[in-house]
Amino acid sequence: MTRRIDLRSDTVTRPTPAMYKAMAEAELGDDVLGDDPTVHKLEEAAAAKLGKEAGLFVPSGSMANNIAIKTHTKPGDEALFDWEAHSLCMEVGGPAALAGVLTRQFRSPGGVPDVDEIAAAIRPETLHSPGTRLLVLENTHNRLGGAIIPLDVHRHLFSLAKETGMMVHVDGARLFNAAVATGTPASEFAAQADSVSFCLSKGLGCPVGSLLCGTRDFVERARRVRKLFGGGMRQAGILAACGVVALETMIERLADDHSNAKRLAMGIHGLPGTCVDVEAVATNMVYLTTTGSAKPIEDKLAERGVLCIATSPKRIRLVTHKDVSAADIEEAIEVFRLTINI
Numbered sequence: 384m385t386r387r388i389d390l391r392s393d394t395v396t397r398p399t400p401a402m403y404k405a406m407a408e409a410e411l412g413d414d415v416l417g418d419d420p421t422v423h424k425l426e427e428a429a430a431a432k433l434g435k436e437a438g439l440f441v442p443s444g445s446m447a448n449n450i451a452i453k454t455h456t457k458p459g460d461e462a463l464f465d466w467e468a469h470s471l472c473m474e475v476g477g478p479a480a481l482a483g484v485l486t487r488q489f490r491s492p493g494g495v496p497d498v499d500e501i502a503a504a505i506r507p508e509t510l511h512s513p514g515t516r517l518l519v520l521e522n523t524h525n526r527l528g529g530a531i532i533p534l535d536v537h538r539h540l541f542s543l544a545k546e547t548g549m550m551v552h553v554d555g556a557r558l559f560n561a562a563v564a565t566g567t568p569a570s571e572f573a574a575q576a577d578s579v580s581f582c583l584s585k586g587l588g589c590p591v592g593s594l595l596c597g598t599r600d601f602v603e604r605a606r607r608v609r610k611l612f613g614g615g616m617r618q619a620g621i622l623a624a625c626g627v628v629a630l631e632t633m634i635e636r637l638a639d640d641h642s643n644a645k646r647l648a649m650g651i652h653g654l655p656g657t658c659v660d661v662e663a664v665a666t667n668m669v670y671l672t673t674t675g676s677a678k679p680i681e682d683k684l685a686e687r688g689v690l691c692i693a694t695s696p697k698r699i700r701l702v703t704h705k706d707v708s709a710a711d712i713e714e715a716i717e718v719f720r721l722t723i724n725i
């Protein structure tokens with residue numbers, strides 16, 4: 384098989400040898416019955432990393448978000464999302480279908496939420512209006528180029544939320560990318576939210592799984608919602624074992640993905656008919672804007688072994704991760720130059 388450099392997503396990563404070993408040796412129970420020791424170990428480690436009281440192991444990032452939204456709200460409540468939020472755009476309408484919330488959008492220029500717009504949107508529950516009960520933030524922001532929400536913006540929004548009786552959920556699918564890129568512990572971001580989810584199955588390299596963390600009371604209510612959504616898993620320790628390895632060994636290395644993304648952006652910057660904002664590359668994502676159609680470029684790159692995704696008619700997304708080396712990035716840049724110069 385021809386070698387492929389797969390830049391479609393950080394979800395394509397394969398487990399490390401240490402993860403396979405941990406899976407084979409994992410001590411198991413039945414997590415729906417509450418006695419899988421490896422799941423307990425992972426949930427405690429995740430909560431400790433985020434400085435929260437408790438954690439809940441769930442099958443996916445989408446389920447983590449939807450469990451959080453349903454646990455924080457009642458049907459008819461209003462929840463605020465960024466226009467491009469994954470939970471709003473890419474989770475099949477989960478907030479409406481599963482939690483019955485009214486969704487309202489705010490802008491995030493450059494990936495940073497517009498605080499004034501959020502403040503203006505908040506409304507109390509009255510005889511006529513739904514109450515704005517929940518603010519959902521995404522850090523880092525997938526569809527906005529892997530952008531980081533700065534800690535002071537989180538602080539500002541969390542105090543605004545507490546003044547107005549609103550809960551804050553952070554979709555931190557890639558929160559550790561934000562932590563590593565800024566040198567800020569993930570717990571400092573998490574302190575500015577009522578609940579935080581993060582994914583093991585993205586840059587951290589696990590095959591499956593996400594964590595949802597918050598207070599003990601929140602997590603116990605979320606556990607019931609997980610059951611409602613069919614997310615209770617039995618010998619889940621097999622998967623949790625990978626997560627424990629990921630939290631111990633896979634966080635600091637995200638810095639390599641970030642430098643690879645920057646190098647990739649610089650290498651493909653200025654190719655004819657395309658534009659890359661090199662300065663905007665903050666973590667492990669690079670977005671290339673094309674003047675013509677993006678899809679034929681995706682196809683031609685794939686013929687030469689470089690995989691990426693045209694996420695919209697004139698945009699291509701490239702994501703770096705642990706299974707793409709610095710040498711692969713140089714090779715990918717060469718393939719881009721050959722393909723786009725023709």
Ligand SMILES: Cc1ncc(COP(=O)(O)O)c(C=O)c1O
Nearest residue numbers: 443444445446469521525554556
């Ligand atoms: C920011 C963000 N949140 C949530 C998810 C959903 O994760 P999953 O694919 O595990 O459902 C993704 C997936 O790419 C994401 O990028």
